[in-house]
Amino acid sequence: MSKVTDNAGVGSPAQAQSLAAVPTRRVGGRWITFFALSWFGVWIAQLTPVQLLLPVQIENELATTDWVRNVMAFGVISGIAGAFALIAYPLTGALSDRTTSSWGRRRPWIAAGTAGFAVSLVILGLQSSLWGIGLCWVAASTFFCVLTAALTAAISDQVPVNQRGYVSGWISAPQAIGIIAGLVLVTALALSTFAGYALMAGLLVLLGLPFLLLIPDQVLPRGVMPKLTFRSLIDGMWISPRRHPDFGWTLLSRILVNLGNAFGTSLLLYFLEFGLHMADPEDSLIILTLVYMVFVIVASLWLGRLSDRLGNRRTFVFISSVLQAAAALILAFVPSFDAAIVAAGLLGLGYGCFLSVDQALATEVLPDQLSRGKDLGIMNIALTVPQAFAPMLGALLVGAAGGFTLLFVVSGLTALAGALAVAQVKGVR
Numbered sequence: 001m002s003k004v005t006d007n008a009g010v011g012s013p014a015q016a017q018s019l020a021a022v023p024t025r026r027v028g029g030r031w032i033t034f035f036a037l038s039w040f041g042v043w044i045a046q047l048t049p050v051q052l053l054l055p056v057q058i059e060n061e062l063a064t065t066d067w068v069r070n071v072m073a074f075g076v077i078s079g080i081a082g083a084f085a086l087i088a089y090p091l092t093g094a095l096s097d098r099t100t101s102s103w104g105r106r107r108p109w110i111a112a113g114t115a116g117f118a119v120s121l122v123i124l125g126l127q128s129s130l131w132g133i134g135l136c137w138v139a140a141s142t143f144f145c146v147l148t149a150a151l152t153a154a155i156s157d158q159v160p161v162n163q164r165g166y167v168s169g170w171i172s173a174p175q176a177i178g179i180i181a182g183l184v185l186v187t188a189l190a191l192s193t194f195a196g197y198a199l200m201a202g203l204l205v206l207l208g209l210p211f212l213l214l215i216p217d218q219v220l221p222r223g224v225m226p227k228l229t230f231r232s233l234i235d236g237m238w239i240s241p242r243r244h245p246d247f248g249w250t251l252l253s254r255i256l257v258n259l260g261n262a263f264g265t266s267l268l269l270y271f272l273e274f275g276l277h278m279a280d281p282e283d284s285l286i287i288l289t290l291v292y293m294v295f296v297i298v299a300s301l302w303l304g305r306l307s308d309r310l311g312n313r314r315t316f317v318f319i320s321s322v323l324q325a326a327a328a329l330i331l332a333f334v335p336s337f338d339a340a341i342v343a344a345g346l347l348g349l350g351y352g353c354f355l356s357v358d359q360a361l362a363t364e365v366l367p368d369q370l371s372r373g374k375d376l377g378i379m380n381i382a383l384t385v386p387q388a389f390a391p392m393l394g395a396l397l398v399g400a401a402g403g404f405t406l407l408f409v410v411s412g413l414t415a416l417a418g419a420l421a422v423a424q425v426k427g428v429r
Contacts, residue, residue, distance in 0.1 A: 023160045031158070032170055034211035038110075038151060040174035040181075041207030045121060045200040046144055047175070048182025050078075050387070051285075053196050054137060055269065060193075061130050067270055068399050075392025077134045081141035082388025086381055088145035093377025096150050098225045104217025106150040106157065113147025114208050118201035125197030145384060149377045151211075156363045156376060157218055162308050164360035169304030172355030176296035176348065180289045187282060239367055239378065246365040246427040247375075253421035254358060254382035257321050260415030261351055262390030263407055264328045267398065275404045276337055284337065288344040295348030296355075304356030313361040314425050316353055321419035323350030325412040332408035350415075364428050 058077070059070045092109055099105045117140055124136035152171075159167045186196045241248030268288065273281035299320075307316045327347035330339050366375045397407045 023158055025160065026163050027159055027167065031215060032167060034215055035151075035154070035167065036170040036174050038208045038211040039171050040178055041204040042144070042148060042151070043175040043178030044182045044207075045117060045204035047179045048186060048200050049121070049124075049137070049140075049197065050266075051179060051269070051289075052183055052186055052282075053193060053200075054133075057127075057133055057193050058130070061128065061133065067274055068395055071267065071270060071391055071395035071398075073130065075389070075395050077137055078388040078390075079392050080134065081138045082385040084138055084142045085145045085384045085388065088142045089149050089377035089380045089384070090374050091377070092146045092149040093153060093374035093380075094228055096153060097374055098220070098228055100220050100222050102219060105220050106154055107212060107217045109146055109150035110208070110212050113143050113145075113150060114205060114212070116143030117147055118205050121197045121201040121204070125194035141384075141388070145380070147208075149380055152359070152376050152380060154217075155359070156366070161360075161364060162311070164363055165304035165307040165313070165357055166301070167304075168359035169300035169352075169356035171359060172300035172304075172352050173297045175355065176293035176300075176352065180286065180293050183282075183286055183289060187286070239375065244365070244367045246425045247367055249421050249424040250358075250362055250365050251379060251382055253317065253321070253418045253425075254362070254379065255386060256414050256418030256421060257317075257324065257354055257358075258383055259386035259390060260321075260328065260411045260413075260418060261324055261347070262387045263394050263397075263411035263414065264324070264331065264347065266387065266390045267394045267404070267407065270398075271331070271404050272337075272340075275335060276340070278337065288340055291341055291344040292348040295345050296352035299349045299352030300356040303353040304360070307357045307360065313357050313364065313428050314422055316357040317361060317422045318419045320350040320353035320357065321415050321422065323347075324354070325415035325419070326350075328408045328412035328415060332405050332412065335404070358422075361422075361425070361428055365425070 054077075055070065055074050058073050062070055062073060064070065092113075096105050096109045099108055101108050120136055120140035120143055124133065124140060127133045127136055155164060155167060182200060185191070185199060189195075191199065239247055269281055269285050272278045272284045272288075276284075278284045303316060303320075307313055323346050327343040327350065330343040330346070362376065362379045394407050397410060398404055400406070
């Protein structure tokens with residue numbers, strides 16, 4: 001995308017209007033390939049620690065067989081990281097909206113997020129105390145927010161509406177591949193904790209460089225956007241659901257569906273080990289993840305593109321939420337590994353569709369196109385915070401019920417509530 005400047009270097013109303021305009025030129029295969037590679041690096045660096053490295057590191061530090069205590073420690077650390085995400089996402093979005101670097105608005109934040117995330121992961125691998133593990137994971141999660149806030153805003157900046165479902169699918173498809181790739185790499189290579197974190201950090205940087213260095217970014221002239229103040233940031237954090245109901249309902253549905261998904265997946269390793277008493281829970285987790293991955297990829301790319309062609313987002317999000325609810329209820333009432341495989345397929349189908357189509361839906365309900373980085377940052381809170389708090393809340397549910405049935409029932413009901421919320425969106429089909 002070309003630079004927009006005038007002789008004085010100060011933005012004009014016409015330039016502001018140009019920046020706020022919805023893109024109409026389709027992005028090509030090169031753009032999508034580099035974008036997908038970047039997200040693959042992001043997910044492998046984020047999800048491998050969440051699914052394997054971080055729980056094992058905490059378990060080794062606590063040196064206890066009380067798995068509920070291990071989960072609670074993991075949940076507390078994740079919850080604190082989630083609290084920081086509440087600030088990091090909208091703040092990064094608001095700052096990138098106003099960044100006047102000659103390198104573009106989003107690229108400086110992509111670079112800073114990538115570097116900070118990678119360094120934090122390497123240092124995390126060296127920690128041998130619970131405090132050190134917690135501090136480094138909070139730092140890593142915060143830089144993850146910085147990076148993904150800027151990457152997500154690139155869709156609204158450069159991708160036309162009728163291509164956003166398909167492009168958003170290249171966020172969710174790499175997520176599914178990233179989960180299994182990270183698990184396989186760490187287990188197959190028998191990597192130590194430090195080596196596992198270091199490898200994830202290296203892949204994050206390597207896979208993110210093509211998009212960062214080779215894809216142009218829109219340059220913001222000085223004077224187009226007002227300066228960010230503490231008051232304007234606080235005011236901008238509140239988007240009235242009365243004035244912008246579609247934004248409010250979309251945000252609520254995101255929170256509920258992602259919370260339901262997190263309830264159903266964040267304790268899956270413990271469910272296999274202590275609920276189903278599998279002999280090798282890690283290998284069983286890889287099998288379920290493979291099934292999940294196949295359906296996520298198919299759903300995110302095919303259904304995302306189909307929603308572009310039909311011009312219909314809301315129906316797809318509704319159906320995807322119901323599918324996730326069905327997967328959770330299967331786990332609740334048919335506790336067997338065979339049933340878990342079926343549930344993994346339904347969950348992958350539902351969540352893959354949700355991630356791609358809901359992201360496209362989110363870009364269409366933004367109140368202000370000039371502040372789309374900040375507004376999408378608020379939307380992204382609904383992706384990260386539920387994942388951060390779910391392990392702790394889930395462990396409380398399991399501990400209170402003495403088993404996993406209540407956890408999966410709550411997961412299913414929460415996802416169904418998300419489906420009802422998105423049905424209230426009126427301005428987008």
